[in-house]
Structure formats: C-alpha cells, structure tokens
Amino acid sequence: MGIVLGPNRYGKAETRVVRVSRGADGTHALTDLNVSVALSGDLEDTHLTGDNAHVLPTDTQKNTVYAFAKQHGIASPEAFGLLLARHFTASQETITGARVEIEEYPWNRLGPHSFSRDGSLVRTASVEVSGATETVFGGLAGLTLLNSTDSEFSGFIRDGYTTLAETSDRILATAVDARWRFAAPEAEFNAVFSAARDAMIDAFTGTYSYSLQQTLFAMGEAVLEACPDLTEVRLRLPNKHHFVVDCTPFGLDATPEVFHADDRPYGLIEGTVVRED
Template sequence: MTLLHKTYGKGRVRVMCVHRDGGRHAVRELTVQAMLTGGFDPAFTHADNSTTVSTDTVKNVVNIVARETMTLPAEAFCQAVAQRLLDSYAMVETATVTAHETRWSRLSIDGTPHPHAFTLDGNGKSVAKVRMGRGGALTVESGLSGFTILKTTGSGWANFVKDPYTTLRETHDRLAATSMEASWLWSRPPADYPAANALILDSLLRVFATTYSHSIQDSLYRMAQAALASVPEIETVSLACPNKHYLPIDLSPFGLDNDNQVFVATDEPHGQIECTVGR
C-alpha cells in the first residue's frame, strides 16, 4: 500500500490582539488554520513521530507571529506565519495558512468614535489564504465568507428548461438574496491589501444592487467581471452563492392578494450557483 497524500496542522487557532496607541486602541481577531506538507511519512506509515512537529507547536508559532505582526493585513500575516514554519522546520515543504477575520467596528457615543469600545460586524468574515513553499509564496488569495446580501426587486428567473418535471413558474420580479462565498487570486501584491479588497467588494455589490439580474448566474459573471476590472492585481475571481429563498405566500384562500409583499423565508433546499472568472 502507498501513502498518496498527507497533510496535517492546527485549525481554529483563535487569536485576538490589541494595539494600544495611548488611550486609543485597535483590535484584531483572526481564526487561523496552518497546514503542513513535507517529510512526515513515517508518522503515518511506521508509527515514527521523530520528524513530525506537534500541532501544539504550530499553534504556538501562530500566536508568536501574531504578537510580532498582528497589525499587518491578514494576507501578510498569513505569509509571515508560513515563512516562520518553513524557516523553523527543515522537513516542511509547504505551509498553507488561512485566516478568517472577525471584524470589530468602533462604537460611536453621541457621534464620537470611542477609543476602546467596539461592536461585532455581523455580515461575513474576511478571508486570507497563503500557500508557501521554499521558493516563496505559491498562491495568495483574499475573499469573504458568508457575506449576505438581498435586493427586493430587479431580479427574475425565466426562459429556463421546462419539461414534465418542472413546477416552478417564471418570474420577472422576485427577491434575490444569497450568502456569498467569494475569493480572488492575486497575480501580484497590491499597494494596499485592505484598500484593494474594499474596492473589489464595492465592485461586486455595485453590480448586484444596480443592475437587473436575469439569474444569479448572470449576476455572478458580471460581478466577477467588474471586480477584475477594478483591481488589475487579481488574476481570477471565484464566487459561490446559495440562494436564500423568499417565496410569495398564497393569501388567496383568505380573500387577499399578495403583490410581492409577504414571503416565507427558507434556505433548504437551496440553489447553489458557483463560477470562477479569469482574465
């Protein structure tokens, strides 16, 4: 028997750092996964751990690098963790580090930003993922996970295949909502990761909100095109969007009409639409 693939590491390393600048503080919370490949075959095949780094040690490396570099953008932080693992352990061939950011927004009291009080930003999490080998960064990705958006008109679903299995009616005016998973692959680093990521998100949302959607497929392709046009340093954009369905309720048994006003909310089962668009 042959060991065809192996990797291991530490997941859900949750780290919060506070940067203090006098009385004004800033917070950063990341949930990190660091996965390694390399010369670890004996641990799998011969019960020999002599070349295997403990996953607890991997966690410690994440925390130490956080202490040193937590003010960096998530992409640069992931690169720093990957580089430290490669520099520290000769048996490691690649390190893949992923960080989901929990965003905290500064509270305002009577219109004045508070120096050390924050509220949780509930819509989605920023994601950075770096895969690094001994020759340097192999891939750098940024993105968003679980970013939920909705519009109440400007969306339809019509002219689709109809056969004896079809029960869905056509519509040219429906609610469109999704919990978006989005990622983009960098061909080269931008001057400012947070600014570039914000511009990409703005491009995605602008297309979603301001243009008619013939389908989620139609919207996703044009959203990705806009993101690629907005930031030249990205190579591809991948979007995965499950439909969050809001279905009109039939109120006719009660002598009432329902002109797209009252809906039942459900996301089970849901349509799953995914695409990757490149230059």
C-alpha cells in the same frame, strides 16, 4: 501491487487569536482571527513507523501564531498568513510546504476601546508556500445581499418534472462566498479587500438580473476591473429563495408584499471569473 502513503499534511486548526493594539492616545484597535495551519514535507516516517523526529508539534504551531501576533502585529490576514507560512518552511528543514488559512471577524468601533461585532460577514485569506512558489488568496464569506425587485427568471428548460412558474419580478437574495487570487504575493491587501467587497456590492445592486448566473459574472467582472492586483475571482452564491404568500384567502389583495424566506433546499450557483493574459 503495493500500498503506499499518498499526499499528506498535518497542522493546528482553528487557533483563535485576538490582538489589541493600544494607541498612544488611548484608542485601541481590535483584530479577531481564526488561524489554521497545515504543513507538509518529509513526514513519511511518522506515518509508517511512528518516528516523530521530523514533526513540528501542532502545539508549537499554535504558540507560533500567538508569538507572531504579539511580535509582528497583524497588518492583514494575507500578510500574517505569509509571515507564518514563510517561517514554517524556512525554519524547519523537514517542512517544505505550508498552508495557512485565516478567517477574520470584523468589529465596528463604538468608542476609543468599545466595539460591536459586524454581522455575519467574515474576511478570509489562504496562503500556500512550497519552495519558491507562494500563492495568496483573499476573500470573504457570508456577505448577505438582497434586491427586492429588478430580478426575473424565465425561458428555462421545461420537462415532465418542471413545475416552476416563470417570473418577471422576484426577490433575489444570496450570501456571497468569494475567493480571489493575487497575481503576486505582495499587495495592498486591505485596500484590495475593501475595493473587491465594494465592487461586488455595487454590481449586485446595479445589475438587472435575468439569472443569478448573470449576476455572478457581473460581480466577478466588477472585482477584476476594480482590482488590477487580482487574476481571478471564485464565487459561490446560494439562491436564498423568497416565495410570495397568497393573502387573498384572508380577503386581502394579491399585491406581492409578504414573502416566506425558505432556507432549504436552495439553488447553488458557482463560477470563476478570470482575467485573460
């Protein structure tokens, strides 16, 4: 039985690029990205013998990100990722596959050329090009949501290790990580992002929740209903637990108004909502 090289890829991770677009009226637009490139193809020799003849340096990949941001601008993370992935696979004979993953950090406008960072929300995109196959994912991370009521949790399995009390009224909080797949590699990416984000927020806000799993499905379903360009939504929802603080020892009433926000351990709910053919 021999030992052989398995699947492999290499690239330049986390190239930070900030693009300032200068309008004729003096108004600036700001795009802030973190770009990671990974390439695959005819790369066996570099692993087995150290022959780098088929290797496009990762420093070149970094420079390409900067040059393309200058030359082409950044219409959206998805479009920029497609531009890069198509370039690497089309321009290099030894490179047959490219994956580009992008995080975009949103900024709020304060004036013509002034901005403030928009909280913890990060827009995400992932593009893979291999031969004639192109796959595009959009998404977001760190969308923190909280309902202070309209959430229950009861009727669950109880065994010898169960101490959790059932509740008919609790805080439901999460930090959403979502990833959605486009049916085709061309779409109105910015419009889809806004519609998907708003649909998730509306579903979270408007769903009376008996479990975070139920809320997850409601959010995914809302995204697919709002965005016909999407075929599936993958959601990762940590349950950000809030526990009532008992203030009765201090001579105060038992109304649940003060909570302890506990960061770990936490429940983690994951699921994919898919559009059927």
